[in-house]
Amino acid sequence: MSVIAIHPLIDTQRQVTGAAFSGGTLICACVEKPVKVRTRHDLAHNHVCGCTQCWKPAGANFSIVAVVPTKDVDVLENSDKLAVVDPSALILRHACKECGVHMHGPVEREHPFQGLSFIHPERFQESGWAQPGFAAFVSSIIESGFDPSNMDAVRSRLKELNLEPYDCLSPGLMDYIATWTAKKKGVLPA
């Protein structure tokens, strides 16, 4: 058994991707008056992320995070408990002010991810959502205090879990961002 904690949902039990997940209800960690957010779309690009901005549960070195179209996200209950963590960030992470869970994070400014919202699918009441497919911003876990001398073990464990480790996003997403930038600069046809 590995001593490297990736995320509780991944370390001890692997969830299963359902055939026809098309959204569900995200719920924060509050026992009373939890925030509830509904999505009406399947996840895209679900992955584990080592950055210092994403919400992670206790014991996790990585978050689990995916995107859905912002137009398919609605706050159902207790929206008054939500506040934006950092209004200057690309991702406007709306966190529950009481329990701290990030419930949805739209990208509103001009960017290749504009129109998408970042969510943490582990907060779904439902199962069957697409499982994470890669690991992003792996080196960044050091910025949360992770011991740099254990990074080889982290990357080995991620590969063992079929979560290919990257220190930025996956090649497909990096190419997507670069293509958007090239079109905006006019070096590729729009």
Next chain:
Amino acid sequence: MSVIAIHPLIDTQRQVTGAAFSGGTLICACVEKPVKVRTRHDLAHNHVCGCTQCWKPAGANFSIVAVVPTKDVDVLENSDKLAVVDPSALILRHACKECGVHMHGPVEREHPFQGLSFIHPERFQESGWAQPGFAAFVSSIIESGFDPSNMDAVRSRLKELNLEPYDCLSPGLMDYIATWTAKKKGVLPA
């Protein structure tokens, strides 16, 4: 034979790393009064780079770039032909105003790379310098107009050349930067 051009020095002929390279003289492309820069130290972290900032020769999608300690770099001749490309950039690329070749690029501001200078070892008059060991900022070649649909072929070719492709820097360098940041933030002991 691959149709994917990485860099002329790599596509057609592979140079050899010498046992005891300890610096040499970099020369720009001017026939008259070339700029000459001397280094008195072996290269570190030599790699090919797809970013849009580094100087690349004609026909190259990637630059070849490495670092040496700034204290071991001296401009020997025709320093009046040098100008900094972008004074706001992390790397202060000193380019020849006539031929455009970047001759040395010190990092002066507070950063994990402070005290290092970026150079293009293909400009050495001498041979034997350490050969490139990986490929950085691969997706960025799209930002120079490279066809995004050929990126799989680029990454395959780089792997074939033992230049593991990354869309940022190599894991070792990314961990180094993250460790510096963690120490600066105080989450790891300095």
